[in-house]
Amino acid sequence: MTQAIASHDRYLADFKNLSPEGPSWLQRLRASAIDRFQELGFPTARRGNEPWKYTNVGPIAEREFAYALGGPARVNVDDLRAIAPWDDSWDTLVFVNGRHAPALSSRLEAPRQRVSSLASALESDADLIEGHLAQHASFEDDAFIALNTAFLHDGAFVYVPDGHSIPATVHLLYVSTDGAAPSVSYPRTLIVAGANSRATVIESYVSVGSARSFTNAVTEIVVEDGAQVQHHRLLLESVESFHIGNTRVYLEKDSSFSSVSFAAGAAIGRNDFRVLLDAPGASCSLNGLYVTTGTQHIDNNMNIDHAKPHTTSRLYYKGILDGKSKAVFGGLVLVRPGADKTDSYQQDKNLVLSDEAEVDSKPSLEIYADDVKCGHGATAGAVAEDAIFYMRSRGLDEETANNLLIQGFASEILDTIQIEPLRVDLERRAMAALLRHSDVARAGRQPAPTEGSP
Amino acid sequence: MSNNHTKPLLEVRNLHVSVGDNKILEGLSLSVHLGEVHAIMGPNGSGKSTLTNVLAGRPGYAITAGEVTYEGVNLFGLLSDERARRGIFLAFQYPVELPGIRNREFLRTAVDAVREHRGEKKIAIRDFNKMLEEKAKAMDFDPDLMKRSVNEGFSGGEKKRNEILQLSVLDPKLALLDETDSGLDIDALKIVSAGVNQFRGPDKAVVLVTHYQRILNYITPDYVHVLIDGRIVRSGTRDLALELESQGYEWLREPAETAGS
Numbered sequence: 001m002t003q004a005i006a007s008h009d010r011y012l013a014d015f016k017n018l019s020p021e022g023p024s025w026l027q028r029l030r031a032s033a034i035d036r037f038q039e040l041g042f043p044t045a046r047r048g049n050e051p052w053k054y055t056n057v058g059p060i061a062e063r064e065f066a067y068a069l070g071g072p073a074r075v076n077v078d079d080l081r082a083i084a085p086w087d088d089s090w091d092t093l094v095f096v097n098g099r100h101a102p103a104l105s106s107r108l109e110a111p112r113q114r115v116s117s118l119a120s121a122l123e124s125d126a127d128l129i130e131g132h133l134a135q136h137a138s139f140e141d142d143a144f145i146a147l148n149t150a151f152l153h154d155g156a157f158v159y160v161p162d163g164h165s166i167p168a169t170v171h172l173l174y175v176s177t178d179g180a181a182p183s184v185s186y187p188r189t190l191i192v193a194g195a196n197s198r199a200t201v202i203e204s205y206v207s208v209g210s211a212r213s214f215t216n217a218v219t220e221i222v223v224e225d226g227a228q229v230q231h232h233r234l235l236l237e238s239v240e241s242f243h244i245g246n247t248r249v250y251l252e253k254d255s256s257f258s259s260v261s262f263a264a265g266a267a268i269g270r271n272d273f274r275v276l277l278d279a280p281g282a283s284c285s286l287n288g289l290y291v292t293t294g295t296q297h298i299d300n301n302m303n304i305d306h307a308k309p310h311t312t313s314r315l316y317y318k319g320i321l322d323g324k325s326k327a328v329f330g331g332l333v334l335v336r337p338g339a340d341k342t343d344s345y346q347q348d349k350n351l352v353l354s355d356e357a358e359v360d361s362k363p364s365l366e367i368y369a370d371d372v373k374c375g376h377g378a379t380a381g382a383v384a385e386d387a388i389f390y391m392r393s394r395g396l397d398e399e400t401a402n403n404l405l406i407q408g409f410a411s412e413i414l415d416t417i418q419i420e421p422l423r424v425d426l427e428r429r430a431m432a433a434l435l436r437h438s439d440v441a442r443a444g445r446q447p448a449p450t451e452g453s454p
Numbered sequence: 455m456s457n458n459h460t461k462p463l464l465e466v467r468n469l470h471v472s473v474g475d476n477k478i479l480e481g482l483s484l485s486v487h488l489g490e491v492h493a494i495m496g497p498n499g500s501g502k503s504t505l506t507n508v509l510a511g512r513p514g515y516a517i518t519a520g521e522v523t524y525e526g527v528n529l530f531g532l533l534s535d536e537r538a539r540r541g542i543f544l545a546f547q548y549p550v551e552l553p554g555i556r557n558r559e560f561l562r563t564a565v566d567a568v569r570e571h572r573g574e575k576k577i578a579i580r581d582f583n584k585m586l587e588e589k590a591k592a593m594d595f596d597p598d599l600m601k602r603s604v605n606e607g608f609s610g611g612e613k614k615r616n617e618i619l620q621l622s623v624l625d626p627k628l629a630l631l632d633e634t635d636s637g638l639d640i641d642a643l644k645i646v647s648a649g650v651n652q653f654r655g656p657d658k659a660v661v662l663v664t665h666y667q668r669i670l671n672y673i674t675p676d677y678v679h680v681l682i683d684g685r686i687v688r689s690g691t692r693d694l695a696l697e698l699e700s701q702g703y704e705w706l707r708e709p710a711e712t713a714g715s
Contacts, residue, residue, distance in 0.1 A: 385513065390550035393510050394560075394620065395538035395567035404563070408554025408603070 008041060014067040015150055023126050026133075026152070033139050033149035040143040051272075054328040054360045055299040059268060060242045065184035065214045069099050069153055075175055075208055077104055084173055084206045085234065085425040091115055092171040097213075098185035099154050101175075114159040115170050118188055121157040128159065132192055136220040136248040136276075144244045144272075148186045148218040155188030158201060162224075165198035169419055172203045176213040176237060183211070189219040193227040193255075202422060204234035205265070207241050214242040221247070223255040225279075230258050232422065233273075236429065237265035239296055239436070246272045251311075254281035260417050261288035261317075262426050263298050264433040274303040277311035288317035289413040289426075291433040292325035292357070299328040306335045306342040309369075315346035318413050320406060321357035322434055331363040333374060340371040350380040351409045353434075406434065461526065462487050463628060463659050464509070469520035471501075471508055471684075478504045480684035481520070484661075486628070491660040493670055495695060496681035497703045502663040503547060505681070506630040509661075510544035511537050524628070538564075539571035541627035545617040545634050552604035557616070558586065560604050561623055568624060589622045592652070594645055611642040618649035629653060631662040635669035647672030667695040680706050 015034045020027050042061040043052040075096055080086065093115060094104035100117030108115050114125065121129055139146035156172040174187040193199050205215055215237060223229050237243055243266040249257055261271055275284045290298045304313045319327045329348040350359045363376040383405055391401035410430045417423040464486040471479040478501045486492055496502050508515050509522065511534025522529040524542065532540065552560065566576045590597055595615055605613050614634055621629055631650065635643055650673050654660065662673060670678075670692065678694040679686045680703065687706050688694065 384550075386550050387552055389512050389534060390546065390552070391560075392533070392535040393512075393538050393544050393546075394564040394624065395535055395571070396563060397535050397567070398533075400563065400567070401535075404555050404560070405552070408552060411554040 010064055022122050025130055029134055030150050030152060033146045036139050037143050037146035037150055040146060042143055051301055055270060060214055066181040067184050068097060068179060084204055085422050087421045090169045090171040092173055093156055095174045095187060097177060097183055098187050116157050118155040118157045132222055133190055136250045137218050137246060144216050145218055145246050148216050151186040152188050158191040160193045160197035160199045162194035163196050170201045174205045176211050176215055177208040178211040178213055182213050184214040187217040191221040193223045193229050195224045196226040198228045200230040202232040204236060206236045207238035210238045210240050212240045217245040219247045221249045223251050223257050225253045226255060228256045233261045235263040235265045235269050239267055239294060241266050243269040249275040251277045251282035253279035256283045258285040263290040264429060268297045270299040272301045276305045276307060278307050280308050280310040283312035286315045287413045287416045289410055290319045290327055291430050292327050293322045293433060293436050294325060296325040302331040304333045306339045309340045312343045317348045319350040319359060321359055322353040324356040327359045329361040333365050335367040335369050335372050337368040339369045342372040344374045347377040352380055352382055460487060465523045467521050470518040471504055472516045472518055478684055482685055486659050486661060488659055489656045491675045493675035493678045494663045494681050495698060500681045501684045502681055503632050506544055506632045506663055509630055510534060510542060539568050543621055543624060543626035544630045545621060545632060547632040549605050549613040549617055551606045553606055555604050557602055557604050558600040561620060564624060589619060593619050593649055595619050610637040614638055614646055618646050621653055622649055627658060629660045633663055635664055644672060667699045670695050682707055
C-alpha cells in the first residue's frame with residue numbers, strides 16, 4: 001500500500017518534531033517504539049493475521065491526521081456535560097486531544113492516592129510509573145501500541161496504595177476535537193491498584209461535534225493481590241471518527257477485575273482487550289455492549305489468558321446492529337499448561353435489526369490443561385417475531401414492542417453497571433444511537449405484515 | 455340465552471384459513487354475544503388454536519374466504535395491537551418469554567396503551583402497583599415474578615397464571631383462551647378458572663378453546679361447539695361436552711372424512 005507508506009512518513013515526521021521531554025528511560029522507550037512502528041507498519045488482513053482478518057484499517061492508514069497535543073482546545077465544561085456522561089460526585093479528569101485540561105477537571109484532594117495527569121506524575125512519581133508503564137502493553141507485535149508509546153507524553157495516572165480505596169468514581173474523559181484538519185491523539189492510561197485496594201474507574205472517549213479524528217489509546221491496568229477494580233470503557237466518539245483502543249489488564253493473586261465496555265461511536269472502532277490472570281484466585285468478569293448503525297464497523301478483540309491455576313473468567317458481550325453496519329467479535333480464551341481448575345465462559349450474542357448489517361463472531365478456546373471447565377457460545381438473530389406478536393397482542397404498537405425488546409436485550413449488559421447515573425445515561429445512549437439512522441434504517445425495513453380479507 | 459336478538463360482539467362467517475398449502479379452517483361460522491362463554495372443543499389438529507390466533511392477528515395465516523366483524527367492524531382491517539386496544543385478549547397456549555423486560559413494567563406499558571386508546575391519562579404508578587398487588591394476591595401469584603423478565607424461567611403453571619393475571623389487569627371485552635388448561639395441575643386449574651370466572655360478566659365474552667372438558671367443570675360454558683377438520687360440526691350446551699367426554703370425537707366425524715383420515 002503506497003498510500004500507507006506516505007502517511008507512515010507523516011508519523012515519523014511528527015515524531016522528529018517532538019520535544020524530548022521526560023526522564024531518559026521514557027525517551028529511550030519512545031525511540032524504540034517508533035522504530036518498532038516503522039518495522040511493523042499498519043496491520044493488514046494478510047493471510048494468517050487472524051486478529052485483523054475482519055477489520056480493515058486501510059482508511060486510517062491512508063488518511064492524514066494532524067498531531068497537536070492539547071490543541072485546539074475550544075471546549076468548556078458545559079460542552080462536556082452535553083456530550084459525555086457526567087456526575088458531579090465523580091472525580092473527573094479531562095483530556096483534550098491527549099493533553100490534560102486542569103481547568104475542565106475536578107479539583108482533587110486525595111492525599112493517600114493519586115489521580116492525576118501522567119505528565120505531572122512523571123515529575124512526582126517517576127519511579128512508581130517506570131515500574132509499570134509499558135510493562136503490560138507490549139508494542140513488540142502491535143503497531144498501534146508502538147505508535148501510542150512513541151507519542152507518550154500525557155494521559156491519566158490512577159494509583160491506589162495498598163489497603164486503600166478511592167471513595168469517588170474516577171472518570172477519565174478523553175475529548176477529541178478537530179482543528180482545520182482531522183487530528184490524531186494518543187491517550188495513555190495507567191491504573192495501579194495496590195494490594196487489597198479498591199477503585200472504580202470510567203474511561204470515556206468522546207468527540208466535539210462530528211470530528212473525524214483518530215484516537216489511538218492504550219490503557220494498562222494492574223490489579224495487585226486481593227485488589228478489586230471496576231472498569232468502564234465507553235467509546236462515544238463521532239460516527240466519523242477512528243478509534244483503536246488497546247487495554248491490557250494484569251491480575252495478581254486473589255484480585256478481581258470487572259469491566260463494562262460500551263461502544264457506539266467511531267466509523268471504525270476497535271476494542272482490543274487482554275486480561276492476563278497471572279496468579280491463583282484471580283478472576284475477571286468482562287461485559288460489553290456494542291451498538292452499530294449506518295456504515296459503522298466495531299471490532300471487539302478479546303483475549304483472556306489463564307496463565308495460572310484456580311483462575312476464573314466470565315465474558316459476555318452483546319451487539320445490536322442496524323443499517324449496513326458491521327461488527328466483529330473475536331474472543332480467545334487461552335488456558336496455559338498447568339492452569340488447572342480454570343473456570344471460564346465466554347459468549348457473544350447479537351441482535352441484527354437490518355438485513356444489510358453483518359456480524360462476524362468467533363469465540364474460541366485454546367486449552368493446554370486437563371482439569372478445566374470452559375465453554376463458549378455465539379448467536380446472531382433478528383428480533384423474534386413471536387415476541388413482537390405477544391407484545392402487540394397486549395396492545396403495544398410495533399415500534400414500542402421493538403424498542404422494548406431492544407432495551408431488554410441491552411439491559412442484560414447494562415444492568416451489570418453499579419454506577420446508577422452511568423447506567424441510566426448509557427441506556428439512553430444505546431437507544432439514541434439506534435435512532436441516529438432510523439430514517440435510513442426504516443426505509444430499508446419491511447412494512448409490518450398485515451392480514452387482509454380476500 | 456336471549457342475547458340472540460342483539461348484535462353479536464364477534465361474528466365469524468364462513469371463515470377459511472390456510473397456512474402455506476394446508477387448509478386449516480374451512481368455512482367456520484360463530485356468533486358470540488356479550489355475556490356469553492363459548493367452549494370450542496375438538497381433537498388435535500382440528501383448527502382450534504388457529505381460530506384464536508387468527509382472531510388475535512398472529513402473522514403467518516392466509517385468510518382465503520369469509521369475514522369476521524368485532525363490534526361491527528371488519529376485524530381484518532385492524533392490526534393485532536389495535537385489536538388488543540379495542541378489547542380482544544388472547545391467553546397464549548405457549549406464553550412467550552421476553553428476556554430483559556420486567557413483568558411489571560411490561561404490564562404497565564400495556565395498561566397505558568389501552569388507556570391511551572380510550573383517551574384516558576396514563577395510570578399513576580402507585581395506583582397501578584396497588585391494583586397489581588390485589589389482583590396478583592387473588593391469583594396466588596408470587597409477587598417476585600412481577601420483578602422478573604416476562605415469563606422467563608417461569609414454570610408452565612406460572613406462565614398460565616401470568617396470562618390470566620394479564621387478562622384481569624387489562625380487563626378486555628373478549629377473552630380468547632387458547633388451551634389455557636393444558637399442562638396445569640388441579641390446583642393451578644382451579645386458580646386459573648377462578649380468574650376467568652371473576653372476569654365473566656354481562657359486558658364480557660369468552661371463547662375458550664380446549665381439548666378436554668375438564669376445565670368446563672370449573673368454567674361453565676353457555677355453548678359448546680365441536681370443531682373437526684376446520685368446521686363446527688355440532689353445537690350444544692354443557693351436556694355436549696360431557697357426551698364428548700364419554701364418547702370421544704370420532705362419532706361426530708363425517709363418514710367421508712373419517713375414511714380419509
